[in-house]
Amino acid sequence: MADHVATLEHKIATMEARMADAEDRSWRNNLRLRGVPESILPNDLQAYVQGLLRASALDIPTEMFLVEHRVPKPRNLPDSIPRDVLLRAHYFHIKEAVLRASRNSTEPYGTYAKVKILADLSAATLKCRRDFHLVTEELRRTGIRYRWGYPTKLLITKNGELKIINTPDEGTWTLREWGLATDPPPIPPQYTMEIKGSAPTT
Incomplete structure (x- = not known):
């Protein structure tokens, strides 16, 4: 039952992402x-x-x-x-x-x-970007350049190197590694990305 629910949630998330992408492309x-x-x-x-x-x-x-x-x-x-x-x-x-x-x-x-x-931008994309607000506020405060990538990720340029951030938790951990954030997310970003980005097994 749990696997079935996880599969449905993954399918819904995928459809929502595709709908948001279609809206963003049309606009x-x-x-x-x-x-x-x-x-x-x-x-x-x-x-x-x-x-x-x-x-x-x-x-x-x-x-x-x-x-x-x-x-x-x-x-x-x-x-x-x-x-x-x-x-x-x-x-x-x-x-x-x-x-x-x-x-x-x-x-x-x-x-x-x-x-x-x-x-x-679509409402879904704006919501995803708002989820990154703690990260982007710190980047702006410290003068570190960033831009948005597809579908919703941060492309950060620091010391001439490009860092790609896929989730807000990953962004917080990255800032912490750079000595810019004090409060880490509750779980490591690798685990978060695995949950959100991988299709569940059945």
Whole structure:
């Protein structure tokens, strides 16, 4: 019985991962603008985006994007938080260029001061990334560079070497090995990866 349940759980996890991947691929050209005031009306969004790119010193014409619409927000968020604005780039490399440039660009000012440019990702992928938040916070605090890999893993560059982290527990153990974390996970990452990544036996 236990083996049957484990098999079903593994199949469900696999299907959920495939669904998340399908969503992420279909949205791969999308960007979200978070923090755009609701006072900016739909007909004014195109001009607003142009001003945002200019204020952020991003030399990318707005003709490369379609301003789609505002995205419904979760019900638990207060009314004071504006809905995200969805953009769709005509080309994937343009979207990636905007994301890269926005991380190193001049801080926007005025009405754009609180606006963030984000990738448009599935809920499942966002949840997986949130699970890594203790690791990524420590990496940012110590100035260690990282980026996200597929499906949801951390690619960390330290002292010119690439380290691939597959689970949050593995990330915590790695930080501990580097002298950056004090609280290890309850079980070693190798055991965690074996449970999560291997198909159960029947």
